[in-house]
Amino acid sequence: MSNTIIDNLFKNLIEMETNLSGLYLVLSTRSKGPTSAAFKKISMDSMNHGETLRLIKNELARNISFSIADSELLEITERSKEISDQTKRVIGELKDTNKVDEHALIQLNKLELCEDDALEIYLKFHKSCILSDDQKKIVPMLIEGIINDEKEHSKLLQII
Numbered sequence: 767m768s769n770t771i772i773d774n775l776f777k778n779l780i781e782m783e784t785n786l787s788g789l790y791l792v793l794s795t796r797s798k799g800p801t802s803a804a805f806k807k808i809s810m811d812s813m814n815h816g817e818t819l820r821l822i823k824n825e826l827a828r829n830i831s832f833s834i835a836d837s838e839l840l841e842i843t844e845r846s847k848e849i850s851d852q853t854k855r856v857i858g859e860l861k862d863t864n865k866v867d868e869h870a871l872i873q874l875n876k877l878e879l880c881e882d883d884a885l886e887i888y889l890k891f892h893k894s895c896i897l898s899d900d901q902k903k904i905v906p907m908l909i910e911g912i913i914n915d916e917k918e919h920s921k922l923l924q925i926i
C-alpha cells in the first residue's frame with residue numbers, strides 16, 4: 767500500500783464532493799421552494815462529506831489498507847475523478863442557460879447515477895472499517911452518516 771495511492775484517492779474523493787457541492791448550489795439558486803431547499807441540502811451535505819473525509823483520512827486509510835486491494839483503490843480513484851469531470855461538465859452546461867431547463871434536468875439523471883456510485887464507494891469504506899481491528903467506533907459511524915446522506919440524495923434526485 768503506497769501513500770501515493772491513498773493520498774490520490776482522498777484528494778479525488780474530496781474534490782468530487784466539493785464539485786458536487788458547487789453544482790447543487792448552482793441548481794439551488796436556479797430553482798424555487800422545496801426543490802431549491804433539496805438542492806441546497808444536498809450541496810451542504812456534500813461539502814460536509816468532503817470535510818469529514820479530510821478529517822478522518824488518516825484513520826480511515828489504516829482500515830482501507832487493511833482490507834481493500836490497491837487495484838480496487840485505483841478504480842475508486844478513477845471513478846471519483848470521472849464523477850468530478852461529469853459534474854464540471856454539467857456546471858459548464860448550466861452556465862449557458864438562466865434556469866434549470868429540460869436539458870439540465872436530463873443531466874440530473876446522470877447525477878443520480880453519480881450519487882449511486884459515491885454511495886457504493888462509501889459502502890466499501892464502511893465494510894473496511896468493520897473488517898479492521900480498529901475498535902474505535904467514530905470512523906464507521908461518520909461513514910454511516912455519509913452513506914445515509916447519499917441514499918437520501920439519490921431518493922431526492924429521483925423525485926425532483
Ligand SMILES: [Fe+2]
Pocket residue numbers: 783811812815884916
Ligand atoms: Fe456525498
